[in-house]
Amino acid sequence: MKTSKLAEGLKGSEIIKIAGEVNALKAKGETVYNQTIGDFDSSVFPIPKALKREIVEAYENDQTNYPTANGMEELRETVSSYLANRLGLRYTKDEILISGGARPLIYALYQTVLDLEDTVLYPVPSWNNDAYTYLARNKAVVVETKAKNKFMPTVEDIEPHVQDIALLALCSPLNPTGTTFDKETLLEISNLVITENERRKKEGQKPLYVLYDQIYWQLTYGETAHYNPVELNPDIREYTIFIDGISKAFASTGVRVGWAFGPSHVINKMKALLSHIGAWAPKAEQMAVASYLSQTETVSQYLGYIKQELHYRLKKFYDGFQDLKSQGFAVHAIEPEAALYLTVQFDLIGKTTVDGEQLNSIEEVTSYLLNEAKLAVVPFYAFGASRTSNWFRLSVGTSKKEEIDTIFDLLKKALENLS
Ligand code: PLP
Numbered sequence: 001m002k003t004s005k006l007a008e009g010l011k012g013s014e015i016i017k018i019a020g021e022v023n024a025l026k027a028k029g030e031t032v033y034n035q036t037i038g039d040f041d042s043s044v045f046p047i048p049k050a051l052k053r054e055i056v057e058a059y060e061n062d063q064t065n066y067p068t069a070n071g072m073e074e075l076r077e078t079v080s081s082y083l084a085n086r087l088g089l090r091y092t093k094d095e096i097l098i099s100g101g102a103r104p105l106i107y108a109l110y111q112t113v114l115d116l117e118d119t120v121l122y123p124v125p126s127w128n129n130d131a132y133t134y135l136a137r138n139k140a141v142v143v144e145t146k147a148k149n150k151f152m153p154t155v156e157d158i159e160p161h162v163q164d165i166a167l168l169a170l171c172s173p174l175n176p177t178g179t180t181f182d183k184e185t186l187l188e189i190s191n192l193v194i195t196e197n198e199r200r201k202k203e204g205q206k207p208l209y210v211l212y213d214q215i216y217w218q219l220t221y222g223e224t225a226h227y228n229p230v231e232l233n234p235d236i237r238e239y240t241i242f243i244d245g246i247s248k249a250f251a252s253t254g255v256r257v258g259w260a261f262g263p264s265h266v267i268n269k270m271k272a273l274l275s276h277i278g279a280w281a282p283k284a285e286q287m288a289v290a291s292y293l294s295q296t297e298t299v300s301q302y303l304g305y306i307k308q309e310l311h312y313r314l315k316k317f318y319d320g321f322q323d324l325k326s327q328g329f330a331v332h333a334i335e336p337e338a339a340l341y342l343t344v345q346f347d348l349i350g351k352t353t354v355d356g357e358q359l360n361s362i363e364e365v366t367s368y369l370l371n372e373a374k375l376a377v378v379p380f381y382a383f384g385a386s387r388t389s390n391w392f393r394l395s396v397g398t399s400k401k402e403e404i405d406t407i408f409d410l411l412k413k414a415l416e417n418l419s
């Protein structure tokens with residue numbers, strides 16, 4: 001029986017399709033190294049102990065009725081100080097909106113700033129912009145980024161389209177690549193938006209808004225620094241809406257607390273929209289996160305710990321791929337800068353397996369790696385890149401340190417078996 005055209009047209013996640021193949025192998029009793037998930041294994045990365053205690057306490061204190069529509073004042077105040085102390089960004093509690101994770105906020109932002117048929121520009125590979133564009137019934141300019149730019153968009157990618165778009169969706173650190181904007185690139189893009197908006201202002205047009213998703217900003221490694229458009233050129237502030245939250249930096253994807261911040265005229269409309277959907281973070285979790293994030297030392301210690309653990313894994317995988325590359329195998333990786341992700345290339349199309357079968361597509365390469373090396377990774381086409389892109393996302397949120405050597409042993413054998 002038919003449902004709405006919108007519902008009928010919704011596409012399932014490509015990652016879930018790969019999960020189907022992974023589960024089929026597991027059902028046969030095989031061990032699979034499933035590095036496909038942009039989440040944590042909570043037995044490896046549980047939520048911070050102090051946060052867990054605060055959540056339990058909040059329920060003990062019966063914090064169980066409706067939260068305020070824009071989020072509990074305690075949490076908005078804490079987030080305001082957190083942003084000031086850790087990023088130097090000054091946003092008042094009235095410019096901050098709390099929700100049940102980052103997703104409802106992104107959805108609400110699209111609905112708030114875009115009219116039907118307006119155009120969004122987003123780079124690919126990137127996470128879920130195609131779904132939000134579809135849900136808001138908008139058009140998209142999709143810019144495919146390049147390996148030489150660490151898969152981050154440049155001002156040259158955006159400039160030809162700047163007059164035609166109503167929203168520019170940016171993300172740094174980026175899912176799926178684990179790479180970040182460098183300062184110059186982000187400044188050039190910010191200046192382009194500001195110049196375009198000066199033109200629109202004169203003509204009385206709706207401005208070009210910027211979605212800046214920085215949900216991974218606290219997970220940067222080594223020399224990598226996180227930048228945001230507002231610190232680089234404050235004139236972009238009135239057009240920029242940040243997306244942020246606890247899901248990734250605190251391994252708390254299931255706790256569901258996120259926030260957006262930006263100009264209050266946009267934030268207030270997003271609040272109005274979300275209050276009908278009721279996508280609030282539970283009150284108890286909000287009170288707990290407010291209390292937890294105020295514990296500066298405890299939070300810094302936890303961040304130090306999780307960054308070290310994630311970076312160790314990313315570096316070990318990266319070194320493993322460098323090693324295989326130096327032995328002449330057709331693999332490559334981009335040095336990890338942030339988040340849970342490593343960008344890996346498997347240049348295997350055209351190779352022949354021991355059974356005499358040729359690998360003719362990225363789907364076949366993905367299946368080969370899964371069946372022969374027991375390694376599950378996500379091809380960039382699942383993030384909107386072209387079907388021929390031979391780059392993949394390897395996530396370490398579920399990775400056990402002691403398994404990584406075994407993974408490389410299996411991978412090496414699988415690569416040796418190709419000619
Ligand atoms: N933004 C990015 C870039 C993500 O990768 C994800 C999740 O994978 C989200 C937002 C969603 O965050 P949340 O779980 O808080 O809804």
